[in-house]
Amino acid sequence: MYYGFDVGGTKIEFGAFDEKLERQATERVPTPGDDYQKLIEILAELVAKYDEQFYCEGTVGIGIPGIEKAEDGTVLTVNVPAAKGQTLRADLEAKIGRKVALNNDANCFALSEAWDEELQDESVVLGLILGTGFGGGIVIDGSVVSGKNNVAGELGHIRMPIDAWLQLGDNAPIFDCGCEKKGCIDNYLSGRGFEMLYTHFNGENKKAIEIITAFYDGEETATKFVDNYLEMLAMVFGGLFTGIDPDVVVLGGGLSNFEHIYEEMPKRVPKYLLSIANPPKIIKAKHGDSGGVRGAAFLNIKR
Numbered sequence: 001m002y003y004g005f006d007v008g009g010t011k012i013e014f015g016a017f018d019e020k021l022e023r024q025a026t027e028r029v030p031t032p033g034d035d036y037q038k039l040i041e042i043l044a045e046l047v048a049k050y051d052e053q054f055y056c057e058g059t060v061g062i063g064i065p066g067i068e069k070a071e072d073g074t075v076l077t078v079n080v081p082a083a084k085g086q087t088l089r090a091d092l093e094a095k096i097g098r099k100v101a102l103n104n105d106a107n108c109f110a111l112s113e114a115w116d117e118e119l120q121d122e123s124v125v126l127g128l129i130l131g132t133g134f135g136g137g138i139v140i141d142g143s144v145v146s147g148k149n150n151v152a153g154e155l156g157h158i159r160m161p162i163d164a165w166l167q168l169g170d171n172a173p174i175f176d177c178g179c180e181k182k183g184c185i186d187n188y189l190s191g192r193g194f195e196m197l198y199t200h201f202n203g204e205n206k207k208a209i210e211i212i213t214a215f216y217d218g219e220e221t222a223t224k225f226v227d228n229y230l231e232m233l234a235m236v237f238g239g240l241f242t243g244i245d246p247d248v249v250v251l252g253g254g255l256s257n258f259e260h261i262y263e264e265m266p267k268r269v270p271k272y273l274l275s276i277a278n279p280p281k282i283i284k285a286k287h288g289d290s291g292g293v294r295g296a297a298f299l300n301i302k303r
């Protein structure tokens with residue numbers, strides 16, 4: 001059995017998956033505020049409970065909105081206070097006496113999609129989340145690429161390219177990013193960025209869904225705004241695809257439900273690629289909210 005934990009700010013989701021990667025158990029428990037010992041206990045108890053239920057010793061993977069620092073194994077996270085600054089992986093390993101894999105939730109999302117039945121044979125799968133933030137995860141031959149510092153795939157913190165700045169025009173907003181830099185694509189192309197840009201240019205606060213509805217109604221301001229956004233998205237995709245050259249790109253997060261993206265990217269992206277490159281397939285994520293727990297469990301699968 002492959003066990004996965006999706007550790008979030010308010011709840012922990014557990015999932016157990018069999019050899020066919022089908023889910024055999026699900027359990028959700030609240031995340032214990034900032035009580036680290038309690039967090040370790042909860043995880044260890046769930047592992048013991050399902051070991052007993054399935055008469056096995058399952059492998060354990062954890063997905064968390066944060067990054068494990070490469071040099072000392074402490075977790076950098078703002079959303080899960082209980083795990084903040086703690087050596088979660090090592091401490092759980094000591095408690096349950098087996099290896100534990102840990103990775104960030106965007107990488108788990110990408111891994112979950114990469115192990116979908118239809119994508120299992122693809123070599124390079126790029127997961128992109130257009131949600132509150134702009135997240136990314138790179139999966140090569142069924143394994144997450146974490147890099148030297150565990151920051152591979154943190155694509156939201158690449159700065160906007162020059163052609164996107166030109167597209168934004170003279171009145172381009174320079175948004176500060178949570179990473180303390182300016183101009184990260186996270187603040188322009190995520191669902192939140194989509195709304196911030198709309199407000200900046202049109203002086204009106206609107207939810208992404210309202211902007212999209214107005215776009216489908218043919219409203220002029222929304223149509224112009226969406227056209228600009230999609231062009232900038234294509235510019236950034238062009239850069240990412242040139243660097244990573246994925247076979248398939250899977251989109252998740254709220255904005256990934258905007259179907260027009262899938263119609264427009266194949267038309268708009270090629271002009272931002274090298275002339276010898278063909279654009280990858282761009283598809284919508286299939287596993288939705290269960291991506292985190294699936295990906296966490298699949299951290300322990302090798303092709």
Ligand SMILES: [Zn+2]
Nearest residue numbers: 157177179184
């Ligand atoms: Zn940033």
